[in-house]
Amino acid sequence: MKDYEAFYQGLEAALKSPRTLDVSNIFSLYRTRIGENFQSLIDLLPDNGIDAYSRMWLAVKLIENDSVIKDKVPALVSENAWEDIDALLSAINKGNLLTGDCKFQWIDTILAGSVSEPQTEKEIQSKFDRLATSRRWGKAFSDWNYFSGAYCFTGNRVAPYQNNGCCNERNTVWGIFWAGFNRSACFY
Known part of the structure; x- marks a missing residue:
């Protein structure tokens, strides 16, 4: 249940000392x-x-x-x-x-003199965050991230679709990390 006591006290105080604009x-x-x-x-x-x-x-x-x-x-x-x-x-x-x-x-x-927006500190972004969320370089970074993850995960430098990359000895934690880190990684 809401408590309106403070509201009513404010109204009574305003009525006791009315102000005009x-x-x-x-x-x-x-x-x-x-x-x-x-x-x-x-x-x-x-x-x-x-x-x-x-x-x-x-x-x-x-x-x-x-x-x-x-x-x-x-x-x-x-x-x-x-x-x-x-x-x-x-x-x-x-x-x-x-x-x-x-x-x-x-x-x-x-x-104008009474309403103001509180100043907030601007959030500091790392270089990685600025690159990943950039309008210009964000898509290129995402594509690079995807293909480097696919490369590391498959372990095949020439044709990633050959030799059934998932059973390759180069499936390292690093490769799995890159493939999983990418926003559009696809495991098949």
Whole structure:
């Protein structure tokens, strides 16, 4: 059974001392990507926002064409202000893409300083390992290994298929080692 006590303690500690993220970076990203229309939109919204929603959050949701916010805002601003808001929103093309891009850039900047890959020591390979696993020389080495093993195992220098190499006096431990060491050795 899993123990969630540490998790709950972490949640309680977070609720006792809540922290907020610095939104000045995302605000500047919105102003850069969306332009002056974003600041004008914020200026037309109520100073304290609506309910628990800040002016910037409301502006982003309006740009994203959020239906709940689009229904809520006209009732809480003047008719002239809503007409101006509507005109600003119609001037912004692809609002979802713009705000989404800003959010991802902001998240990247937040995570850039906190997420890092632990440095690991590079595994030191011997010359044999580098040769055997090389893209260029690995196949040639494997073929050489196979044929040298077959040569040592059969003991026949001219024609390895003659004289029934397996019954030859040159079947030494060395020959068996080379034939068995090769990844494609075939005994018949």
